Amino acid sequence: MASPTQAPARTRKTRGEGQWALGYREPLNPNERSKRDDNPLNVRERIENIYAHRGFDSIDPGDLRGRFRWLGLYTQRAQGIPGGKTATIEPEELDDSYFMMRIRVDSGALTTEQLRVIGEVSQTYARDTADITDRQNVQLHWVRVEDVPAIWEKLEAVGLYTTEACGDCPRVILGSPVAGIAADEIIDANPAIDEIAERFIGDKSLSNLPRKFKTAISGSPRQDTVPEINDVSFVGVEHPEHGPGFDLWVGGGLSTNPKFAVRLGAWIPREEVADVWHGVVQIFRDYGYRRLRHRARIKFLIADWGAEKFREVLENEYLERTLVDGPAPETPEGPRDHLGVNPQVDGKFYVGAKSAAGRVSGSTLVEAAKAAERVGSTRARFTVEQNLLVLDVDRSDVDSLVSDLSALGLDANPTPFKRSVMACTGLEFCKLAIVETKERAIRLIEELDQRLADVQGDVENPVTVNLNGCPNACARTQVADIGLKGQMVQDGEGNQVEGFQVHLGGGLGLDAGFGRKVRGHKVTTAELGDYVERLVRRYLDQREQGERFPQ
Ligand code: SF4
Numbered sequence: 001m002a003s004p005t006q007a008p009a010r011t012r013k014t015r016g017e018g019q020w021a022l023g024y025r026e027p028l029n030p031n032e033r034s035k036r037d038d039n040p041l042n043v044r045e046r047i048e049n050i051y052a053h054r055g056f057d058s059i060d061p062g063d064l065r066g067r068f069r070w071l072g073l074y075t076q077r078a079q080g081i082p083g084g085k086t087a088t089i090e091p092e093e094l095d096d097s098y099f100m101m102r103i104r105v106d107s108g109a110l111t112t113e114q115l116r117v118i119g120e121v122s123q124t125y126a127r128d129t130a131d132i133t134d135r136q137n138v139q140l141h142w143v144r145v146e147d148v149p150a151i152w153e154k155l156e157a158v159g160l161y162t163t164e165a166c167g168d169c170p171r172v173i174l175g176s177p178v179a180g181i182a183a184d185e186i187i188d189a190n191p192a193i194d195e196i197a198e199r200f201i202g203d204k205s206l207s208n209l210p211r212k213f214k215t216a217i218s219g220s221p222r223q224d225t226v227p228e229i230n231d232v233s234f235v236g237v238e239h240p241e242h243g244p245g246f247d248l249w250v251g252g253g254l255s256t257n258p259k260f261a262v263r264l265g266a267w268i269p270r271e272e273v274a275d276v277w278h279g280v281v282q283i284f285r286d287y288g289y290r291r292l293r294h295r296a297r298i299k300f301l302i303a304d305w306g307a308e309k310f311r312e313v314l315e316n317e318y319l320e321r322t323l324v325d326g327p328a329p330e331t332p333e334g335p336r337d338h339l340g341v342n343p344q345v346d347g348k349f350y351v352g353a354k355s356a357a358g359r360v361s362g363s364t365l366v367e368a369a370k371a372a373e374r375v376g377s378t379r380a381r382f383t384v385e386q387n388l389l390v391l392d393v394d395r396s397d398v399d400s401l402v403s404d405l406s407a408l409g410l411d412a413n414p415t416p417f418k419r420s421v422m423a424c425t426g427l428e429f430c431k432l433a434i435v436e437t438k439e440r441a442i443r444l445i446e447e448l449d450q451r452l453a454d455v456q457g458d459v460e461n462p463v464t465v466n467l468n469g470c471p472n473a474c475a476r477t478q479v480a481d482i483g484l485k486g487q488m489v490q491d492g493e494g495n496q497v498e499g500f501q502v503h504l505g506g507g508l509g510l511d512a513g514f515g516r517k518v519r520g521h522k523v524t525t526a527e528l529g530d531y532v533e534r535l536v537r538r539y540l541d542q543r544e545q546g547e548r549f550p551q
Contacts, residue, residue: 018210018290028291031168034062035208040070040167047071048149056097056145065091070169070207072102072162073148076141076429083427083434083469083488083498094431099143101126102165103155106201107175107193107217108136108382115380116369117158121151122362130365131438132358134422134475135214136382137165137172140362141429163202168209168296170201170281174225176218177352177381177389181344186236187219187244192273199274206281210288210296213281214253217273219244223329224336226384228252228260228508229479231298232280234273237329245269247329250280250310251302254473258514259299264311267326279318283310332509335462337385339419340412341398349398350391353410357423357441357467358386364408371404386422417448420462422476426469426486427498433469435486435498440525441467447529448536458540463549464507465532467500478514479506481549482532489522499524502531505549 018028027033034040043063051059059068064075075095103118110118118138122130125147126140133139143151155161164170173193180188196215200206216225219236227233227249234246246268252261268276284298302310315322339352372380372390375397381389388410393401402412411418421444424430426437444465452459466480470487477483483506489499501522506515523531539549 016291017295019287020290021286024290029293031066031293032290034066035168037062038067039204039207040067040169041163041202041204041207043067044071047145051145052147052149059145061092064095067167068099070164070167072104072165073099073143074102074166075431076100077427077431077433083436083486097144098141099145099148100425100429101140101143101148101151101162102133103138103140103160103162104165104172105136105138105160105382106173106197107179107190108177108384109175109179109190110380110382111158112369112372112378112380114158114160115372116366117154118160119362119365119367119369121154122365125151126362128362130360130362131425132355132360132382132386132388134358134384134386135172136174136177136384138365138382139425161201164207166212167207168211169207170209170213170215173197174214174216174218174230174384176220176222176224177338177383177387178220178224178342178350179218181346181350181391182220183343183345184221185219185345186221186238187246187270189217189219189234189236189246189270189273192234192270193217195274196277200278200281206285209281209285210290211293213284213298215277217246219246221330221332222334222336223332223509224338224384226476226479226508228512229254229258229476230261231284232277233261234268234277235329237267237327239267239324239326242267242269242324245326246273247326248276248323250307251299253297253299254476254478255297256294256471256473257299258473258478259303260512262302262307263328264307264314264323265325266311266323268323276314276319276323279314282318283313287313331512336509337387337419338383338389339387339414341402344391348391349393349395350389351393351398351401351405351412352383352387352389353402353405353412354385354387354414354418355410356418356445357421357438359438359442360409364410367408368405368410371401371408374404375401415445415449416456416459416462417452417465418445420464421445421448421467422464422480423467424469424475426467430469432472433486434488435469435500435525437467437469437475437486440528444528444532448532451529451533452536455537455540459536461549463536463539477506478503479508479512480515481505481507482535483515484523484528487522489524491524491526497524497526500528504535
C-alpha cells in the first residue's frame with residue numbers, strides 16, 4: 001500500500017481505438033465525424049442537383065475534401081505549387097478547381113465499347129488525359145464539377161462507374177486479366193467478382209469503413225493481382241478433396257508500415273467468396289481501428305489479433321459456420337505481366353501491351369478500341385502493371401494488332417526498361433506528392449534504353465523500378481527491385497532538390513520481401529538515370545547464372 005506521502009498510483013487508462021464493436025461510436029477525429037454526419041455516398045445527389053449547376057465555389061468544404069472521394073473525385077493539385085515541404089501551405093491552396101476522376105474497372109475487364117467511351121469522355125471533358133493505374137483503374141484529370149453528371153451518364157450507359165473508386169470503402173476489386181481464357185487457370189474468379197460488385201458496391205452499410213479496403217481475387221497460378229499486399233485476397237488453389245477454389249489471405253498493405261497478407265488457412269469455394277468477403281469487410285468495419293488514420297487499415301488489426309483469432313471471429317460472429325481448412329497455393333515463378341502474344345484456352349490469342357508508366361490519353365484508348373475491333377475483338381483488360389490486353393484475336397490477325405498498338409505507344413514487345421518501370425500520379429496532379437514521377441519515369445525509360453542498349457539482351461529478368469511521389473507507395477515502393485520514395489534531397493551543392501529515398505531488393509511471389517532502405521541511398525531526380533544504370537550494370541556483372549536482382 002502506498003504511504004500517505006507517496007503520490008497515488010495513476011490509474012492507467014487505455015485509450016480506445018474507436019472500434020465500433022467495442023462500443024466506441026463517438027467519432028474520434030474529423031474524418032470519422034464527417035462520415036458519421038452524412039453517409040458519403042449521399043454526396044452524389046448534391047453534385048447532380050447543386051454543385052454541377054452552381055460551380056466549384058458552391059461546394060461545401062466537407063464534401064470537397066471528404067465525401068467527393070466516394071464518387072471517385074479528388075481535387076487535383078493546383079498547378080505551379082511546388083513539392084517538398086508543404087507544411088506552410090494551407091490545404092485549400094493546394095486545391096485546384098479541377099478534379100481527378102477515377103473510373104473503377106473491377107477485375108480490369110472492359111468491352112471495347114467501354115474502352116472507347118472512356119476515351120471519348122476524356123477527349124470531351126478531361127483534356128484528353130488518361131492514366132492506367134496499377135490497380136486496373138483509369139484516371140482522368142482536368143474534370144470540372146459542372147461536367148460530372150454528364151460524364152456519369154455516358155459511363156453508366158455502358159456499365160462503368162466511379163462509385164467507391166476512392167474513399168473509406170471497398171475500392172476496385174482486382175482480378176486476373178486472363179480470367180476465363182488462360183490455359184493454366186486454376187479457377188475463373190470473375191463470377192465471384194461480379195457478384196461482389198453487384199451486391200455490395202454502393203451499399204451504404206459498407207460505405208463507412210475505418211479506411212480504404214482493397215480486394216484481390218484471382219484464380220491464376222501466377223497470382224497476378226499482387227495478393228500479398230491487399231487487405232483481402234482470394235488466391236486460386238486446388239483442394240485435394242474439394243477441387244478448385246481460393247485460399248483466403250488478409251491484412252496486406254504497403255504505405256508507411258508495410259505488411260504482407262497472412263493466410264487464414266481456409267479454402268473458399270467460388271460460390272461462397274462473396275459471403276466470406278462480406279464477413280471480412282464487416283469485421284473491418286466493426287473492429288477496425290478508427291482513432292488514428294495511419295493505424296486504420298485492417299493490417300493493424302491482423303497484426304494485433306493474429307490469423308487464428310481473425311478466423312474465429314469471422315466464423316463465429318459473421319458467417320456462423322466453420323470454414324474448410326485448405327492448402328497453401330504454390331508460390332508462383334516468372335513474370336505476371338501477361339505481355340506479348342499468348343495462346344488462349346479456346347485456340348485464340350491475347351495480346352498484352354505495355355504503356356509507358358501508365359500514361360496514355362483518351363485518344364489512345366479510342367484508337368486502341370478501334371484497333372481491337374478491326375481484328376474482331378470486343379474484349380480488353382487492364383493489368384496491375386499498367387498494361388492493356390486485347391483478347392480473342394485470331395492467329396492471322398495478331399501481327400497487325402501488335403503493329404497498330406505499337407503505333408499507339410502500347411508495346412507487346414517492350415524494351416526491358418519500358419516493361420519494368422512504373423510510376424504513381426506524382427506532383428503533376430497529386431496533392432500529397434513531394435516530387436514529380438510520371439514524366440520522370442517516361443524520361444527514365446528513354447534514358448535507360450539508350451544508356452543500357454549494349455546489355456539489353458542480357459536483362460532476361462526485368463529489373464523493376466517503381467517511382468513514387470511520397471511515402472504512400474501507390475506504385476508499390478517496397479516490392480520493387482529498385483523502389484523509389486519521393487522526398488527532397490540534397491544535391492552536390494547543398495541545395496534541397498527533388499529526389500528519392502531508395503529501397504533495394506523488394507519483390508513479390510518467389511522473391512517476396514520488402515526492399516531494404518539503404519542508409520544514404522538517396523538520389524536526386526536529375527541523377528536518377530546514372531544511378532539506375534550503375535545498379536543494373538553492377539547486377540549484370542556480379543550475378544550468378546539466372547540470379548535475379550539481389551535482395
Ligand atoms: Fe500521390 Fe504519394 Fe500516391 Fe504518388 S504515392 S499517387 S504522390 S499519394
